[in-house]
Amino acid sequence: MKTLVINGVSHQVEAPDDMPLLWVLRDILGMTGTKYGCGIAQCGACTVHLGDEAVRACQTTMDMIDSQPITTIEGAAANSIGAKVQAAWLEKEVVQCGYCQSGQIMSAIALLSSNPKPSDAEIDDAMAGNICRCGTYVRIREAIHAAASA
């Protein structure tokens, strides 16, 4: 039994050490906002924050988590940057199918938390791990700039 602090709430979880956080969130805790896209750190759909860091939940196994708080898309709005990013996403109509967007938003929040005014190149660097099959990249870039100046 392990205690995970997710979006400020403690959860007691019984799961094997090698089980990725992705499936703990989705299948044990029922928090389905974090998505499965590839399972091999290629797509970024499963991005969450462990402490302040954006990590791939499909690669973050239970034994890698100590007491760091976890933030998922469901808790993103609690943070002022998160709320700004979500608002900018809607303002710029970034979303198409939306399946990648939890991960995109979590990556964008991590970027803006460490770099409040990123350049295009810095956005590219930070966001290149997140695939969008619908091709919303142009608007993702616009929305990050918009959130940065909101």
Add this chain to the structure above:
Amino acid sequence: MIKNLHSRRGFLKGTALATGGILLSLQLPDAGRTRAALAASGPSPFVPNAFVKIDDQGVTLIMPHTEVGQGIYTSSAMMMAEELELDLDQVKVEAAPPDMSKYMDPNLYDQATGGSMSTRSDWMRLRQAAAAARIMMVSAAAARWKVDPSTLKVERGIIRNPAASQQLTYAEIAPDAATQPVPKDIKLKAPSQFRLIGTRAKRVDTAAKVNGSVLYGIDIRQPGMKIATLALAPVKGGKVASMDEAACRATPGVLDIVKSGDDAVAVIGEHMWAAKQGLEALALTWDNGVNGKVTLDTIVAKMDEASKTQGVVIRNDKNAQAAIDKAATKLSAVYQSPFLSHSPLEPLNCTLHIRADGAELWVGTQVPVRAQKAVADATGLAPEKVVVHNQLMGGAFGRRLDIDSIEIAAKLLKDIRYPVKMVWTREQDMTHDYYRPYYYDRVAAGLDASGKLVGRTHRVTGSSIYARWAAAAFKNGIDPDAVDGAAETPYDEDAVFTDYVRQEPDGMNTSWWRGVGPTHNVFVIESFVDEMAAASKQDPLEFRRKMLSRNPRALAVLNLAAEKAGWGQKLAAGHGRGISLQFAFGSYLAHILEIEVGKDNMIRLLRSVIAVDCGITINPDTVLAQMQGGMIFGLSAAMFNRITLTDGAVDQTNFDTYRVMRINEVPKIEVYQIHNNEAPGGVGEAATAAAAGALANAIFAATGNRIRSLPLADALGA
């Protein structure tokens, strides 16, 4: 995409049915309810037709087409809210249940979402359905107030009688409206009266998509639900040779192993991790069967051979071969377009709860009636005993026009009585796709001494998707999709010969892929037109312009794109611009792409300029989004993607080997729209079809290297 198969009259008949017949038949049960029944159950909803439901909860619009991200829920709701005199914040949208009699796409002859057809099919019928509902409610209010309906005003769902300061909301009058006659002659608003259509209305489906609350099929949870994942024979026709059931069952969290035939095995677990671990422990080995030696090369060799013999003639005007034989300049070439995977980001999945007397299916599908039938067939239940809960989709791109994943799940789970969510791993999804067919095109053309095109031949060789997917549309050996864009081009040309050779690949399933026929044919035609310009030393833009005397809308988009792209302005060394022009999905589109090819042959995409005329526009921001997204989807494939096989099995298993364009690789994309009130054209796939040709032509402009086989980055050897 079935445009050759029926006349415009057929379409009108379809809309008449949808607005007249259905209105009436749905109307009757409500009107026939007795007062006692009404009192017992509370006010019944006003359901004037298949698309509108009004009750004390408000107005619900039933969406005949499914939302895959393309924004159809918003466009459809806009069309209906326009005639209902409502704003988008006043309506809820709901996926239509499977019901061919009400929700068949009149152009696809199926309850299906595809071919960039949705707006074209719904433009009349949804507005008529909404207007009928409004007319009936206004008439009911007029009857209650004993006034002439034409004196009443409607705004934001409130009906007012200006003469007597009376007002009623739709919810208040809805019960009365059910007894009103269904209007026969419905006058729709003229474009000049639109207040919603043509505006950048906000999408109705996105708020829940930015906070994690949205549910896709893969997010479904039911009480007592377990999770399964599967393994299919890596080679089509292969069979399980061995598996270690004991090791699988010993895996913590594993509940069950289920099999279907010899080629599909699934492990059910407490969660996906247990199911995956269990499947690995099963250590499956396979007998590969007859396709065990198939490779991409063996498939292509057969296509090459098949393409040497004339196929079914599609178009034969003015003896093109004779014209070419006499021409001053002759060209011929072979173009090849690879197998492609759809790989929507949400892997295939569905949730089934099968009981002895019925079943429930939760899935995101582009074909709900087929989905229902798949479960019925696998379980022996009657179709009406299968309830389909259609979900939002995390992308589809054509993949969810097939129901193989639902059929397999239903076969695997037919004896399991608790709800199970079947989730495909990305690896199973990518290696068991129904791929965009490989196409092998032989083209030839002749130009006279003045550089004018005098004859063109085009033989398309490839799989027929229609023959499998809608056999009725595969008539006389002609697959209208495979040749869409090959026989008819935007250009003035009289001597044209086009034929089609059906050649099914060994060991591969094929299906619709975003952009369908035009994606491959526009690449071939537009590359070849560029070759003609080069062979006769003409500017690619001027050469095209001269051939558009009969096609003013195509010329207009071409001119607009050329002007915006700065065609003719000098480019730096290593840079090149390429054009692609098309009429496809009912829309005109010109694309000019500027690229740089580095010394290392690395291609950098710099600027993509798109000019589009899609007729009347429901939501210009949706058009823009589809242009941007469709272009990136097409460029991604044109740059990087092809599916190959070794020993009958697909080599690409995940996004590490099937590369998807990322944010740092996309060009600047500019979209210019020509606005008019022509009938709406499709936009979901148009830009995808315009990607590869422009890219190939830009590479030629930059390097002098003509590449006739996709993907282009591979061909350059970068």
